[in-house]
Amino acid sequence: MGAEVLLYGYGLVCISMLVFNLLYMAHLHTDDRRRVHRTDWFRRQATSQLETIRSGGQASPRHWQMLRRRLARVSHLLAFDRLLDELDGRDPAVRLYIQQFEPVCLDLARVYLRRENTQAAYFCHFLYRHQLQRFMPAEQIQQLLLSYLQKDSLYCRVNALKALCTFGNPSVVTDALLRLQNRDEGQIREKLVTETLRSYTGDSDALIAQLLQSFDRFSLHVQRAILDYIRFTSGNYCNQMLALLQDDSRNKELHFPAIRYLGRYPYEPARALLLRLARDDDPVRWEYAAVSAAALAGYTGQDVQEALVQALQSPNWYVRYNASASLERQGLSYESLLGRLRADDRYAREMLTYRLEQRRLEQQAQTANAQPARREAATV
Amino acid sequence: MRDAIQWFLLCVEFFFILYMIGYASFLFLSVTVGSSELYAAKRRNLLKNELADDYFIPVSVIVPAHNEGVTIEATVRSLLQLEYRLYEIIVVDDGSTDDTVELMCKHFHMQRIERPIQRRIPCQQETAVYESLSYKVPITLVCKKNGGKADALNMGVNVSRYPYFLCLDADSVLQYDSLEKIVRPVLEDSDVVAVGGTVRPCNGAEIENGRVVRYRMPRRLLACMQVLEYDRSFLASRILFDKFNGNIIISGAFGLFLKSAVIAAGGYDTATMGEDMELVVKLHVFCRENHRRYRIRYVSDAICWTQVPERLRDLCRQRRRWHIGLFQSMMKHRHILGNPRYGLVGFVSYFYFLIYELFSPYIEVFGVLTTLLAFAVDLINVPFMVLFFFIYVVYAAVLSLTAFFARVHTIDLRLYPSDIFKAVGLCIFEVTCLRFILAWVRMAALIGYRRKKHHWGRIERQKIEFK
Numbered sequence: 001m002g003a004e005v006l007l008y009g010y011g012l013v014c015i016s017m018l019v020f021n022l023l024y025m026a027h028l029h030t031d032d033r034r035r036v037h038r039t040d041w042f043r044r045q046a047t048s049q050l051e052t053i054r055s056g057g058q059a060s061p062r063h064w065q066m067l068r069r070r071l072a073r074v075s076h077l078l079a080f081d082r083l084l085d086e087l088d089g090r091d092p093a094v095r096l097y098i099q100q101f102e103p104v105c106l107d108l109a110r111v112y113l114r115r116e117n118t119q120a121a122y123f124c125h126f127l128y129r130h131q132l133q134r135f136m137p138a139e140q141i142q143q144l145l146l147s148y149l150q151k152d153s154l155y156c157r158v159n160a161l162k163a164l165c166t167f168g169n170p171s172v173v174t175d176a177l178l179r180l181q182n183r184d185e186g187q188i189r190e191k192l193v194t195e196t197l198r199s200y201t202g203d204s205d206a207l208i209a210q211l212l213q214s215f216d217r218f219s220l221h222v223q224r225a226i227l228d229y230i231r232f233t234s235g236n237y238c239n240q241m242l243a244l245l246q247d248d249s250r251n252k253e254l255h256f257p258a259i260r261y262l263g264r265y266p267y268e269p270a271r272a273l274l275l276r277l278a279r280d281d282d283p284v285r286w287e288y289a290a291v292s293a294a295a296l297a298g299y300t301g302q303d304v305q306e307a308l309v310q311a312l313q314s315p316n317w318y319v320r321y322n323a324s325a326s327l328e329r330q331g332l333s334y335e336s337l338l339g340r341l342r343a344d345d346r347y348a349r350e351m352l353t354y355r356l357e358q359r360r361l362e363q364q365a366q367t368a369n370a371q372p373a374r375r376e377a378a379t380v
Numbered sequence: 381m382r383d384a385i386q387w388f389l390l391c392v393e394f395f396f397i398l399y400m401i402g403y404a405s406f407l408f409l410s411v412t413v414g415s416s417e418l419y420a421a422k423r424r425n426l427l428k429n430e431l432a433d434d435y436f437i438p439v440s441v442i443v444p445a446h447n448e449g450v451t452i453e454a455t456v457r458s459l460l461q462l463e464y465r466l467y468e469i470i471v472v473d474d475g476s477t478d479d480t481v482e483l484m485c486k487h488f489h490m491q492r493i494e495r496p497i498q499r500r501i502p503c504q505q506e507t508a509v510y511e512s513l514s515y516k517v518p519i520t521l522v523c524k525k526n527g528g529k530a531d532a533l534n535m536g537v538n539v540s541r542y543p544y545f546l547c548l549d550a551d552s553v554l555q556y557d558s559l560e561k562i563v564r565p566v567l568e569d570s571d572v573v574a575v576g577g578t579v580r581p582c583n584g585a586e587i588e589n590g591r592v593v594r595y596r597m598p599r600r601l602l603a604c605m606q607v608l609e610y611d612r613s614f615l616a617s618r619i620l621f622d623k624f625n626g627n628i629i630i631s632g633a634f635g636l637f638l639k640s641a642v643i644a645a646g647g648y649d650t651a652t653m654g655e656d657m658e659l660v661v662k663l664h665v666f667c668r669e670n671h672r673r674y675r676i677r678y679v680s681d682a683i684c685w686t687q688v689p690e691r692l693r694d695l696c697r698q699r700r701r702w703h704i705g706l707f708q709s710m711m712k713h714r715h716i717l718g719n720p721r722y723g724l725v726g727f728v729s730y731f732y733f734l735i736y737e738l739f740s741p742y743i744e745v746f747g748v749l750t751t752l753l754a755f756a757v758d759l760i761n762v763p764f765m766v767l768f769f770f771i772y773v774v775y776a777a778v779l780s781l782t783a784f785f786a787r788v789h790t791i792d793l794r795l796y797p798s799d800i801f802k803a804v805g806l807c808i809f810e811v812t813c814l815r816f817i818l819a820w821v822r823m824a825a826l827i828g829y830r831r832k833k834h835h836w837g838r839i840e841r842q843k844i845e846f847k
């Protein structure tokens with residue numbers, strides 16, 4: 001009997017779930033329509049305020065009060081989000097309207113900070129998507145956004161960091177990174193940090209200076225992310241990268257991004273060290289040899305070619321692979337490259353042949369892609 | 381004698397009550413958790429709680445192919461439609477005897493190349509390597525001696541350039557955003573070593589540039605029932621198991637793996653037919669034995685569309701193969717059952733798969749036989765049996781429909797009324813008929829196991845139409 005009751009009970013809950021599904025289906029059907037209506041409503045309200053601003057007046061305090069009340073509901077914030085998409089930020093009236101929106105934004109930041117993670121994350125997304133910092137100084141909002149970094153949701157933390165990056169304040173972003181690493185116990189994925197920093201809208205050199213100043217306070221993960229960010233952003237830090245590479249007390253995980261940096265932005269004072277690392281045949285240090293062999297692609301000269309040919313004979317597959325790629329980029333002919341190898345060095349020969357065949361494929365692909373473009377141009 | 385039979389039937393009854401309560405509770409819990417998770421995911425999506433496409437990691441997409449001339453072109457074309465920053469396509473031809481290689485060369489301008497391959501996992505020797513750089517991502521075709529799907533995947537892993545690889549069946553296509561979605565768990569958590577995506581039958585769906593532009597239930601009833609079955613199984617166990625890092629299966633049709641972890645664990649096992657499940661269980665074992673922090677995740681909104689068999693004979697072959705694969709994987713890693721070292725994986729996941737997947741056909745057929753026995757000796761309460769069966773059918777049908785609707789609506793597919801009627805009608809048929817046919821097939825799968833354990837069986841493919 002007990003089993004029957006249980007089955008009936010389960011069945012009842014499942015039927016409720018089915019009913020929920022059907023109701024949800026109906027809700028979805030009408031949800032989009034409701035959002036369009038809400039956006040229309042906000043548009044009408046904003047249009048009348050913009051007209052007042054254009055005629056030299058101020059937006060009504062009742063309008064801001066209404067926005068404060070309504071935008072505290074996420075469904076309305078979604079509709080307002082759509083409206084902001086439509087407004088032209090170059091229009092002086094719109095700029096003024098958004099400047100006057102700042103106190104509302106500040107109140108909303110306080111409201112959404114207390115909300116559950118999904119809504120809090122959406123508010124941060126709203127801030128960075130519309131880059132509201134262009135129109136408002138918003139010191140207090142930035143301070144509030146730092147509190148969003150303590151939320152449990154990764155999306156909320158990433159969105160908050162992104163929003164902070166749009167405000168372009170280097171010391172706040174540095175502070176945010178420190179808080180983020182403490183919150184995540186230094187385990188945050190480097191890729192997330194690097195890519196988020198790349199959305200920084202202020203003076204990147206000022207940010208890099210601030211990050212380098214606080215470099216030792218960051219965890220290894222964040223340090224690597226910062227080095228990658230610098231590599232993608234500016235070529236002005238070769239000296240610092242070389243110093244980091246020469247500092248044996250640093251973790252090797254920091255040496256590799258430094259080597260990559262010096263490969264992307266060739267720096268003559270680093271040449272000797274890179275050559276030495278590429279020639280290093282200590283099996284324990286194969287990663288140094290592999291990364292340096294790749295970095296040497298940007299350097300020219302007899303000594304580079306000799307080091308790369310030597311690396312091509314390494315017992316390590318990755319060293320050979322990178323060395324062959326760099327040799328191929330030196331632009332030497334097939335015969336000239338093969339002539340430098342020992343006759344019995346099958347592995348090096350295979351690798352080099354492969355790279356050269358790849359170059360041929362690339363050239364063919366470029367030609368094939370160029371032909372339709374030429375035909376198109378001729379037709380025009 | 382009659383007393384003995386009565387006593388035997390009493391024991392059977394007791395066992396089945398426990399068995400059914402266990403199963404009903406599991407299904408109930410998993411469908412409830414699964415549905416609520418799907419709706420939560422939809423809300424997260426609406427409120428932009430997601431990592432945008434400027435976050436990415438490079439991925440190698442590996443497609444093992446054996447006599448896939450009918451589908452390979454469409455599959456590779458669909459891969460070229462993916463909206464993702466950095467990936468490569470690797471097709472491993474596993475000694476095909478049809479025109480798979482010729483078709484690849486013809487349609488994708490593949491050129492033969494002397495490429496050295498670093499063998500970090502043992503696999504059969506390659507016979508030729510082709511590459512094409514004429515498209516937005518590089519395409520590599522490796523031809524090798526026939527060694528089975530696992531061996532082809534191992535070759536793909538050896539050839540791959542990037543730190544993560546995605547395995548994809550040659551009769552499947554990825555939705556345009558599936559790669560972006562399947563890598564998200566990896567971006568969120570560096571401990572993730574594998575991610576499974578959702579596989580949905582594409583029979584009946586119209587796909588254009590990797591997007592489903594029109595979705596209908598398949599015309600063939602057998603395929604329709606598999607739609608319901610796939611939705612239920614992907615909703616039922618995977619989301620629930622994901623909550624405690626307990627998934628021990630990632631479909632071979634669509635899964636993302638951290639290459640270094642797979643290589644360290646020894647790669648795909650070529651001696652098993654269920655190489656997908658075996659690899660995931662092996663990753664659990666490897667990471668736990670080496671005290672490595674790890675997560676194996678499931679993503680419900682990363683979608684791969686696959687062809688399901690439309691003929692009963694093909695379906696039986698497929699399920700026989702799956703059951704043998706399940707048996708091989710579970711036997712190979714039987715030491716994890718109830719072993720505290722493996723936590724909930726050993727206590728819940730393995731136990732569930734053992735009782736409700738591996739043994740279930742035997743238990744179900746045993747149940748039918750004992751019912752017949754009870755009927756023969758007049759020891760059965762027929763009205764109660766009919767009522768019980770009715771409750772079972774309604775319960776299973778409601779769960780299937782819940783899973784089906786939850787799945788359809790959370791990925792924004794619009795259904796036609798005729799499809800809804802089809803789903804409602806067929807969910808009953810699936811529970812009452814197809815399930816028992818497949819139980820019989822799975823039960824018979826291990827008969828002649830030693831003789832047929834490496835025989836895959838040929839399933840007829842249909843040409844996939846993509847615009």
